[in-house]
Amino acid sequence: MNTTNLMARRPRIGFWTTVVGLLLIPFLVITFLRFSKGLGAVSNLNDSFPWGIWIGFDLLCGVGLAAGAFTLTAVVHLFNLKKFEPIVRPTVLTGFLGYAFVIVALMFDLGQPWRIWHTIIYWNTHSVMFEVGWCVMLYTTVLALEFAPVVLERFGYHAPIRMIHKFITPLVIAGVLLSTLHQSSLGSLYLIVPSKLHPLWYSQLLPLLFYISAIGAGIGMVILESYLSQRAFGRHLEMDLLEPLARGMVVALGIYGLMRLQIIARNGSFSAITNFTYEGKMFLVEFVLGVLLPVGLLAFRKLRTNPTWLVTGAFLAVLGFVMNRLNISITGMERAAGARYFPSVMEMVVSVTLVGIGMAVFALAVKYFAIFPEAKPTEAEH
Amino acid sequence: MTMGLLFDATRCVGCGACSSGCKKQNNLPGEVEELTTAYTWTTVKPLEGTFMRKLCMHCEVPTCASVCPVAALTKSPQGPVVYDSAKCMGCRYCMMACPFDVPKYQWDRAIPLIGKCIMCDGRVAKGESTACATACEYGATVFGKRDDLIRDAKERIKQNPGAYVDHIYGLTEAGGTSVLMISSVPFVKLGLKNDLPSEPPALRTWQVLSNIPNFVAVWGVFLWGIHWITARRDDVATVESHSKSEDR
Numbered sequence: 001m002n003t004t005n006l007m008a009r010r011p012r013i014g015f016w017t018t019v020v021g022l023l024l025i026p027f028l029v030i031t032f033l034r035f036s037k038g039l040g041a042v043s044n045l046n047d048s049f050p051w052g053i054w055i056g057f058d059l060l061c062g063v064g065l066a067a068g069a070f071t072l073t074a075v076v077h078l079f080n081l082k083k084f085e086p087i088v089r090p091t092v093l094t095g096f097l098g099y100a101f102v103i104v105a106l107m108f109d110l111g112q113p114w115r116i117w118h119t120i121i122y123w124n125t126h127s128v129m130f131e132v133g134w135c136v137m138l139y140t141t142v143l144a145l146e147f148a149p150v151v152l153e154r155f156g157y158h159a160p161i162r163m164i165h166k167f168i169t170p171l172v173i174a175g176v177l178l179s180t181l182h183q184s185s186l187g188s189l190y191l192i193v194p195s196k197l198h199p200l201w202y203s204q205l206l207p208l209l210f211y212i213s214a215i216g217a218g219i220g221m222v223i224l225e226s227y228l229s230q231r232a233f234g235r236h237l238e239m240d241l242l243e244p245l246a247r248g249m250v251v252a253l254g255i256y257g258l259m260r261l262q263i264i265a266r267n268g269s270f271s272a273i274t275n276f277t278y279e280g281k282m283f284l285v286e287f288v289l290g291v292l293l294p295v296g297l298l299a300f301r302k303l304r305t306n307p308t309w310l311v312t313g314a315f316l317a318v319l320g321f322v323m324n325r326l327n328i329s330i331t332g333m334e335r336a337a338g339a340r341y342f343p344s345v346m347e348m349v350v351s352v353t354l355v356g357i358g359m360a361v362f363a364l365a366v367k368y369f370a371i372f373p374e375a376k377p378t379e380a381e382h
Numbered sequence: 383m384t385m386g387l388l389f390d391a392t393r394c395v396g397c398g399a400c401s402s403g404c405k406k407q408n409n410l411p412g413e414v415e416e417l418t419t420a421y422t423w424t425t426v427k428p429l430e431g432t433f434m435r436k437l438c439m440h441c442e443v444p445t446c447a448s449v450c451p452v453a454a455l456t457k458s459p460q461g462p463v464v465y466d467s468a469k470c471m472g473c474r475y476c477m478m479a480c481p482f483d484v485p486k487y488q489w490d491r492a493i494p495l496i497g498k499c500i501m502c503d504g505r506v507a508k509g510e511s512t513a514c515a516t517a518c519e520y521g522a523t524v525f526g527k528r529d530d531l532i533r534d535a536k537e538r539i540k541q542n543p544g545a546y547v548d549h550i551y552g553l554t555e556a557g558g559t560s561v562l563m564i565s566s567v568p569f570v571k572l573g574l575k576n577d578l579p580s581e582p583p584a585l586r587t588w589q590v591l592s593n594i595p596n597f598v599a600v601w602g603v604f605l606w607g608i609h610w611i612t613a614r615r616d617d618v619a620t621v622e623s624h625s626k627s628e629d630r
Contacts, residue, residue, distance in 0.1 A: 047419065047486045049478040078605055078611035111472015111487070111494040113453075122452040122469050127589050129451035131473045131594070170621055172439030184590075189585045192449055193480040197579055207590055382603045 020356030024134040027353040030346045034108060042346040047337035052349055056329030058105030058354065060186055062098050063136075064210070068225075069095025069143060070179035082240055086373040089150060090229060091222050093365055097358045102136065106237035108350055114333050135182035141157075142175040150369050168171045182316040183214040190328060196351025199269035200283045201328045209259060216252035217321035219245050220294070223314035227307075233366055243304050246313065250298045253317060257291040282323075282331045290320010384461035384560060385506055386528035388535055392591070393567035393603060394433035394522035394546060396426055403517030407502060420486040420497030424514060432565060432624070434572045438484045438499035438516070438538065438558035439552055441582065446476035448484060449586035454496075455485075461499035461528065461560040481556045481578055501560065516578060528560055535564050535575060557582030 034042045045052050072091045076084050107113040119133035149161045164171070187210030190197055205210065224243050230237050264270055273280040294317040303309035330341055343351075365371055390491045401414040404424045415422040417436075424437040447455040454469035455476055472494055476485045488494035502512040510516075515525035524531070532550065539546045550570045552559035555578045570576040592602065 036492055037495055038489060039487075040489045046489060047477070048483075049419075050474040050487060063630060074605070078609045078612070080609070108509065109473075111474070112470070113472075115469075115471035118452040118469055118471050122454070124448075124453040125473070125587055126448045126584065127451045127453075128591065129449060129473055133451055169606075169609055170397060173459065173602060173609070174604055177602055181594065181597075188587055188590050189475070191590065192445060192583050194583065194586065195481055195575060197479075204586070255505055 014064075016356070018359065018362055020130065020353065023349060023353045023356060026346075026349050027334065030349055031108075031286065033346070034350075037286055038098060039111065040110075042344065042350075043348065044341060044344040048337045049333075049341040051329060051333075052341060053330075053343040053351055054105050054109035055324070056326045057322065058109070058290035058351055060104065060325035060329060062102040063182060063186060064214040064217055064321060064325065065221045065318065066095040066098030066143075067183060068222040069098075069146075069218070070176050071215055071218050071333050072222065073172045074176045078176070079170060084245075087226065087238060087241055089371050090366075092143060092146050092220065093150075093362060093371060094225050096140070096147050097135065099140045100179060101354055101358050103140065104354055105351070117136075127311060128192070131181065132183045135178050135185060139175065139178040139182055140223050142178060145171055146175065150221060150371065154369050162352050164181050180211060184208065184211040186210050187233055193333075193336075196333055197328065198272070198279045198335060199267050200264060200272055200333040201324075201332040202262045202377060203267070204262060205259065211255065212252055212259070213321060213324065216249050216256060217318050219249040220314040220317035221248075223310060225316055227311045227314075229372070230364070232363065233372070235372060237305060237307050239305065239310075242298045242310060247305050249314070249317060250295050253291055253295050256275070256298075257287070257295060260287065260291070264283065279327075279331060279335070286320055286323040286327055289316050290323060294320070383600055384442075384459075384528050385501075386461055386527065386531050386557050386562060386617070387437075387501070387512060387523055387525055387560065388531040389435050389563045389566070390535075390538065391432045391434060391563065392520070393520050394426065394435070395520055396428055396433040397519075398426055399517040399519065400514035400523055401425055401611035401620050403513040404499070406515035407505075410497075418606075420488045420495070421579060423497060423499040430567045430571045432567050432572070433522075433630065434565075435563075436573075437542060437561060438501070439482050439556075440499075441481075441556055442558040443556075443582035445556065445583045446483055448582075449475045449479040451475070458503055460506050460630060462503040464500050464503045465498065465500075466570055468493045472496075474613050475578065479583070481583060485607065494623070498523075513561045519570065528562070534598065535562055554580040556580075556615070557584075 023282060028041055039045055042055075069093045072084060072088050075081050106116065110116060115140075116133075116331075119130060145164060149164055152158075152161050168217055184207035187206035187208070190202065190206055191204065194202055213278050222245060226237060226242060229235050264273075273283060294313040297309055298304050298313040303313070334340055400422050401422065404410070405414060408423065410421045410423065412421050414425065416425065416427070418425050424435060426435045426459060428431055440461055440463045441457075444455065444457050447453075447457055447463060450470075451473060453471045454466045456464055458464050458467070472487075472498060474487060474496075476486060476496060478550075479482075484499045485496045487496060502510075502514075505512060511525040515523045518524075524534075526534075530549070532553065535550045539548055546564050546566055547568050549564075549569065551563040552561055552566075555575075555581065563574075565572060568576070582590060
């Protein structure tokens with residue numbers, strides 16, 4: 001294990017550590033204001049616009065970008081493609097941190113977060129939010145169990161690890177089922193607002209669109225996360241693994257893009273694009289950046305095998321995904337609300353700080369646990 | 383038999399007795415505000431030469447009740463859509479989902495709740511009329527059985543040709559509502575949506591949610607099958623390579 005090597009390269013993230021460290025002070029002040037004065041005191045939310053970036057970014061994107069975890073565990077444990085094993089641990093960790101991020105963000109967004117457990121005792125099976133709540137709880141548990149061996153082995157508890165390994169197949173299947181339900185349910189959340197969400201984004205197929213785009217962006221996130229780890233911890237890019245993953249991403253995004261175009265062609269909202277309305281422009285930016293460019297670029301083997309283009313394509317896919325979720329939760333709702341919404345500085349500070357804390361925890365986990373596979377011969381070369 | 387309210391805009395004089403009566407009945411703090419808020423559950427204001435009330439429509443199949451994860455909003459047997467503040471965790475999905483934008487939030491409170499007209503469910507349960515209907519001296523808002531109100535409204539439209547738009551708002555909108563409205567001005571000009579489907583929005587999500595058990599069973603078996611096949615392929619490959627090496 002080249003821990004010394006990793007330690008030596010740690011200062012590389014020093015700049016970002018400082019940024020997050022400095023953000024912590026306003027973050028704590030905002031947290032205090034949020035819980036003493038209410039949501040109105042810190043956010044730009046109001047009766048016309050009850051959901052902002054804490055839902056649009058933190059919840060929708062936090063869950064969506066954690067989709068790499070269920071995709072990769074399925075690829076390795078169910079489709080039996082063992083060669084991807086080395087990137088399962090960092091991906092599951094990313095997924096777990098993504099869900100933790102969502103839960104903490106909900107603590108800010110919910111009016112009375114101390115009642116979050118109410119979903120356990122007061123049931124309403126007709127509510128998509130009820131499904132979302134249960135999926136968050138159960139899948140976070142699954143992710144914790146999938147990641148537990150990494151922690152347990154560090155402290156030498158081998159009996160529980162054997163136990164988890166014994167049940168790994170049902171655990172992974174449960175994870176895939178819950179993720180499928182959860183990713184799609186975030187789309188189902190918006191099925192109830194046919195008269196509010198702009199037709200460029202509304203469709204009865206929203207659950208399916210959310211699911212497929214999450215797989216695409218989840219893979220994009222795996223590639224991006226590999227790249228960031230390579231920079232931060234001086235690792236090499238596992239191009240032999242990332243290239244086939246990128247192919248999967250192109251397929252997922254390609255299917256997703258075609259579905260979007262077909263839906264728009266059918267529901268007659270194409271004119272919104274050609275007329276360059278506000279929604280049309282936002283759609284164009286989202287679709288070109290998040291679908292056309294990454295698919296167009298990474299469809300070529302030559303570009304896929306080039307680390308710079310690979311990472312660029314993955315970054316665009318993730319960016320487009322985030323834009324899509326923000327367009328659905330904010331842009332597409334503005335016209336019906338008769339109001340514009342832009343997050344307050346305090347809302348943004350909370351979101352950015354939470355992302356920063358997530359990345360810091362990732363870095364700490366890499367330092368103390370065996371997240372990445374042991375040094376390969378290729379690594380020893382340089 | 384569910385109860386309801388009929389608002390006849392042609393009879394309303396905009397005195398605001400309904401709004402202040404509501405405030406008093408429900409112990410809502412402050413003065414009556416211009417728009418409905420968590421503290422002003424109903425308003426009346428001049429629009430297009432007539433007066434228009436805004437209040438919860440009390441849907442027959444309430445979207446808010448269908449989306450609430452903790453069932454804090456429910457449709458009571460007499461018709462009012464009521465709110466159990468002890469259950470609410472403040473997710474605000476009801477505000478997002480309501481086709482009439484009715485539920486409002488206590489943005490200024492550290493322990494916030496949703497605020498919306500509850501059709502004076504306590505009074506209604508005792509067989510009394512709502513505070514707003516009781517306060518109205520002009521018969522613009524009347525309380526009664528929904529079926530009777532519909533008959534009444536139809537009669538008024540028929541008896542006074544030209545005085546009303548031939549449309550009872552709430553008869554079919556979003557699956558029908560307990561609150562019904564008639565007016566001399568098209569409702570779209572009075573700030574009401576005229577494009578609401580007659581099918582309750584809640585059905586759209588139920589189509590998806592009711593399929594979850596099937597989905598879990600089928601997808602679960604499918605995934606297990608994939609695992610079984612790939613694992614079996616590995617086993618066979620191992621055995622074959624074994625027997626081949628033994629052959630040599």
